[in-house]
Each structure stands twice: as structure tokens, then as C-alpha cells.
Amino acid sequence: MKKKRVMITGAAGNMGGETLKLLINDLAKCELLLFDLDNPNSREKLKPYEGLSGVKVVYGNLLDRNLVYECVKDADIVLHIAAFVSPAADEFPERAMQINYGSAKNIVDSIKKSGRADTTRFVNIGTIAETGDRMPPIHWGRVGDPLKPSVYDYYAVSKIAAERMVIESGLSYWVSLRQTGIMGPAMSKIQDPIMFHNCLENVLEYVSDRDSGRLMRNLCIQDIDGELDKGFWQHIYNIGGGESCRVSTLEMYQVLYGKLGITNLDHVIDPKWYATRNFHGQYYLDSDKLEDYFHFRRDSMEYFYQSYLDNLGALVPVAKVITKLPGGQKFMGAMIKRTMKKQAVKERGTLRFIEDNDIEKIEAYWGSKKNWESIPGKLSEMKKFTDWNKVIKLDHGYDENKPASQLNIEDMKGAAKFRGGECLSTEMTKGDWAEKLNFKCAFGHTFSASPKLVLEGGHFCPQCERESWNYKERAKREPFFAQVWNPIQGKDDGREYKKIVSELDIEDK
Known part of the structure; x- marks a missing residue:
């Protein structure tokens, strides 16, 4: 063969x-x-x-x-x-x-x-x-x-x-x-x-x-x-x-710095250096x-922690000795912070955004300047989320208990409405997830897309995706999208950010 x-x-x-x-x-x-x-x-x-x-x-x-x-x-x-x-x-x-x-x-x-x-x-x-x-x-x-x-x-x-x-x-x-x-x-x-x-x-x-x-x-x-x-x-x-690879950023730092003997993260982490949104x-x-x-x-995660220690090499035993001495944690923390700050003040660094008073960046990563100012100066003073095991399962806008083979045009009309739009097609082959249907989004753009793309992929209007990050306005019009915007944004947070490139710019080059 x-x-x-x-x-x-x-x-x-x-x-x-x-x-x-x-x-x-x-x-x-x-x-x-x-x-x-x-x-x-x-x-x-x-x-x-x-x-x-x-x-x-x-x-x-x-x-x-x-x-x-x-x-x-x-x-x-x-x-x-x-x-x-x-x-x-x-x-x-x-x-x-x-x-x-x-x-x-x-x-x-x-x-x-x-x-x-x-x-x-x-x-x-x-x-x-x-x-x-x-x-x-x-x-x-x-x-x-x-x-x-x-x-x-x-x-x-x-x-x-x-x-x-x-x-x-x-x-x-x-x-x-x-x-x-x-x-x-x-x-x-x-x-x-x-x-x-x-x-x-x-x-x-x-x-x-x-x-x-x-x-x-x-x-x-x-x-x-x-x-x-x-x-x-x-x-x-x-x-x-x-499960063994699930971790918050803070928990990861606690383990990593703990392996160097630093138990008080106030010495090494300044919460004001970190964004509070807009990552993934x-x-x-x-x-x-x-x-x-x-x-x-x-x-x-132990594989990563060991990789980190291996990367530090001979610094690890030195750090473990220093952090056991009086004032050692504070000394090591100050050294680490100085190194980290070099990154935070660079182009694309969060401290650079603050120093330059770059309002568009500040609003993207904290919601507002006021939000950033309200972050405590010490990690120990920061109110921390604890309910990590609570699951909020998002609604996809159709009956997911229904066999895939039974998906019909009424399901797609309901899903489109939940996305703030409309399914313009009047019929579809039952259970066909690949057949393209016609839609209109909440902003009036028309396009074609398959049920697979919309329901399983989470995609919807390509024109909205190409033009801008316009999440505040989308959340007002699209109940589906509001599920991932409203719970983590303030009422007044959000602006439109134009995108400078889309796939249409390079398709024929």
C-alpha cells in the first residue's frame, strides 16, 4: 500500500x-x-x-x-x-x-x-x-x-x-x-x-x-x-x-515565585501594571x-513551572538562599520588578499607555482612566475573584438538545434574531449544516453563511468583523454578543476602534 x-x-x-x-x-x-x-x-x-x-x-x-x-x-x-x-x-x-x-x-x-x-x-x-x-x-x-x-x-x-x-x-x-x-x-x-x-x-x-x-x-x-x-x-x-492545565495568571505567579521562596507577592507584583480586560x-x-x-x-502546569526554573538556571538556588534571609524577599522582589518594568514601559507596554495618557489604549485595557486609578497599589489590597468553579454557560440561540439532523429554517430564524439580525432565507434542507443561507445583521449588512459557521463556529456578519471593534454598540443590539460584553464591562465603557486591514485587502494580491 x-x-x-x-x-x-x-x-x-x-x-x-x-x-x-x-x-x-x-x-x-x-x-x-x-x-x-x-x-x-x-x-x-x-x-x-x-x-x-x-x-x-x-x-x-x-x-x-x-x-x-x-x-x-x-x-x-x-x-x-x-x-x-x-x-x-x-x-x-x-x-x-x-x-x-x-x-x-x-x-x-x-x-x-x-x-x-x-x-x-x-x-x-x-x-x-x-x-x-x-x-x-x-x-x-x-x-x-x-x-x-x-x-x-x-x-x-x-x-x-x-x-x-x-x-x-x-x-x-x-x-x-x-x-x-x-x-x-x-x-x-x-x-x-x-x-x-x-x-x-x-x-x-x-x-x-x-x-x-x-x-x-x-x-x-x-x-x-x-x-x-x-x-x-x-x-x-x-x-x-x-483540569491540570487550568490556572489564573495570579495563581501561576504565586506558584512560580513561590518556587523562588517569595511568598509575599506585594514585593514583586504591582496590580497597576496589569490590564484588567482585553486579553484572551x-x-x-x-x-x-x-x-x-x-x-x-x-x-x-508543573511542566511549565519546571521549564521556567530550568530557564533561570543557577539563579534559582541563589534566590532560594536570599529569600530566606531577613528582608530577602523584598530584595529579590525589587530586582524582579526592575527587570519587569523594562517591559511595561516599552512600546505596547501598559505603563507606556498610562505615561503617554493614551486614552484609546487605556479604555481598551481598563475601560477608563478612572478604572485604572481605582486599582489598589498593593496586590494584597486587591479584591480577588474566588468562584472559579461556577459555570455560566452561554446561550447559543437554538435548541442544542435537538438532534443535528433535525435543524430547520425556524431554528435558524430564531438564532439570527438572537444575534440581533434576521435569516432572510425562507427554506433550507433539514439537517444540512453546510448549505449557505442568507442573513441580515443588526446593522443592516446582508451576507450568506452556513449554519455550521454561525451556530458551531460563533461567526456571524463578516462586514462587522472586518470594519471595527464596535462591541459596546453590538451588545446593545445583539443579545447573543451581550453575553460576553455586559458582564465584564462598565455601563459607560467601550468605544469603536476601526480596523486597518481585512482579508479583502490581500485576497487578490
Whole structure:
């Protein structure tokens, strides 16, 4: 039997590299095509695989349509892991859209051009950032919840555009896996202003780089072996590490600094340096779905904590000695704060927003200047959320207990109304989640979309998504969206922020 060919984009990256480490042991069942940019980093990481029987390494750009076609035309499974991610994506919005949307579009177009739209498996990696800010008390979420990319988060914006295109692509075997925060050695080395965008009471259900690779490997091999249920395809899933990977930002700091002997976080954390909204993260109600399919989870948060300590190296035993001395915690805390402040005052840093009196940024990350001023100067004085296990399950606007095969036009009309709009179509094939229907949104824009995109994906009006972050006004008109805005915003918080790029800007380039 001819071996299946698996193409991995971003093969030299974090998640792609871990996928490669595992799939390289399965060359008896598959051939690998490894794709990454032609730069010294990629060359160094992929050099050990060059010349191996059953492995082809291609260096190039996913925006090169001819090259992408040559790679995709014979691929049985495409794992599209490559991406231009934050924080760089926030600094270069056009590039983020060009790469993250453009690369996915080129792959989908190549699959169709090859005449294999009914057989090639396309695994799209989305992101938790698509659903944006889910601060307590709405910190539990699932696929189908409203999309709400945070203001200025062009990584999320580009991934939303790409996912919409994939869902509506007409491919027989597509899947979109929304990746969460990837913990491991790479995360432990992050030194960037974005660390202060991650609110102290924000939560994330992380997954390790190793478990992410195991997920990708198991997906491929189960499909190759004919063991993967066809019902897995044409869906959206959340990737998460499960209960042992759920943590708030503050809890993570408590553990990390505790391992250095710092028990009083007043010495090291100034609450006024941290945003109180406009990041992304949630605990998942549905991440076990992927675990049930692929049994990929092995790591807990302890893996990240150990990676952090390993990164610090010889500083760890020194810190443990110092923090046991009188005044030692205060001394170590002051040293750490000085280092961290260098990031907070940089471009995109939260302290820079305050120092520059950048009202638009201040309102995005705190709601108002008044809100920021009301934050206590000491962590110990901050009122802390405690009801982490309470689940507020959002309404998706239709009867989810009804069998999917029974979905009808009345369900779609009700769902559209709950989204502040209207389903203009008068009929649909019962149970057809892929057939496009016509809609009008709360702002009068008309568009077509499938029930899959709207109900399972949480997408709705593409024009609203392209134009701006206009969440305050949307919450007034859309009961569906109000569920993720009103509980975590003040009555007077919110303004419209125009977006500077959409997928339409780069589609024909």
C-alpha cells in the first residue's frame, strides 16, 4: 500500500517541531513533507531531517502559490501549523493578515486545484484568541460562543478570517482546532510587554508543546490506520490540556515565585501594571472532545513551572538562599520588578499607555482612566475573584438538545434574531449544516453563511468583523454578543476602534 504523505507547515516552529519529533518515528506508515521559511533558524532545526528516506524538506514562503501547489497536490494530510503570531502580529497587522489568512487560502485553493477536495485532509490551527476576553464570571467557554477578538489583536482577527474561509471552503475533510496558550520552554522565555496584557485574574487552560505535537501525530496516524471516525471532520474544536492545565495568571505567579521562596507577592507584583480586560483566555467546557478522540494529554502546569526554573538556571538556588534571609524577599522582589518594568514601559507596554495618557489604549485595557486609578497599589489590597468553579454557560440561540439532523429554517430564524439580525432565507434542507443561507445583521449588512459557521463556529456578519471593534454598540443590539460584553464591562465603557486591514485587502494580491 502506498504511504500517505503528511505535509507539516511551520515544521521548525514550536508546535510543528514537536509534531515532527513524533511523526518521524512513523515513517513506516507515512512520508513527511516539512515546510518552513528559508532562514538560519529553520535551516538549523530541519537540517537533521534533510536527506532522510521518506522525508522531504522544503524551504519557502506559503504566500508563493506555485510552490504551495507543488507541495500540496500530492499531500494526503496537511497540518497547517505555521502562523505569524502575537506580539509581532499586533505590530504588523497587514503582514499578519497576509500570512495567516493568505497561507490558509493558498492551501485550500491548491487542494481544490489538485482535484482532491473530496479526499485531502486539511487541519487548520485556529486560536483561543478568536473568542477574546472572557474574564470572570464568564471564564468558562466552548465552541459556538461569540467571537470577540480583543482590540488591537490582529493575530485573532486574521485567524477568524482564515477559519471562516476554511469552514465555508467546501472541502470534505477540514477541521479547525483552536489552539490555546502553549506552555513549555519557549513560553518560559517570553520577555515582552504582552505579559502585562494578561490580566491577573485572567484564566487559561493551557496545553504543552509536547501534548500539542502528540495530538497532531495521533490525528494523522489514526486517520492513516482508518481508525478515525469520519464524524470528526467538518467541525471546530478547542485544544486544551484539561483540569491540570487550568490556572489564573495570579495563581501561576504565586506558584512560580513561590518556587523562588517569595511568598509575599506585594514585593514583586504591582496590580497597576496589569490590564484588567482585553486579553484572551478561558477554561473549556468542551476540550475533552479532542482528548476522547486522540488521548494526547500527558503534561500538567508543573511542566511549565519546571521549564521556567530550568530557564533561570543557577539563579534559582541563589534566590532560594536570599529569600530566606531577613528582608530577602523584598530584595529579590525589587530586582524582579526592575527587570519587569523594562517591559511595561516599552512600546505596547501598559505603563507606556498610562505615561503617554493614551486614552484609546487605556479604555481598551481598563475601560477608563478612572478604572485604572481605582486599582489598589498593593496586590494584597486587591479584591480577588474566588468562584472559579461556577459555570455560566452561554446561550447559543437554538435548541442544542435537538438532534443535528433535525435543524430547520425556524431554528435558524430564531438564532439570527438572537444575534440581533434576521435569516432572510425562507427554506433550507433539514439537517444540512453546510448549505449557505442568507442573513441580515443588526446593522443592516446582508451576507450568506452556513449554519455550521454561525451556530458551531460563533461567526456571524463578516462586514462587522472586518470594519471595527464596535462591541459596546453590538451588545446593545445583539443579545447573543451581550453575553460576553455586559458582564465584564462598565455601563459607560467601550468605544469603536476601526480596523486597518481585512482579508479583502490581500485576497487578490
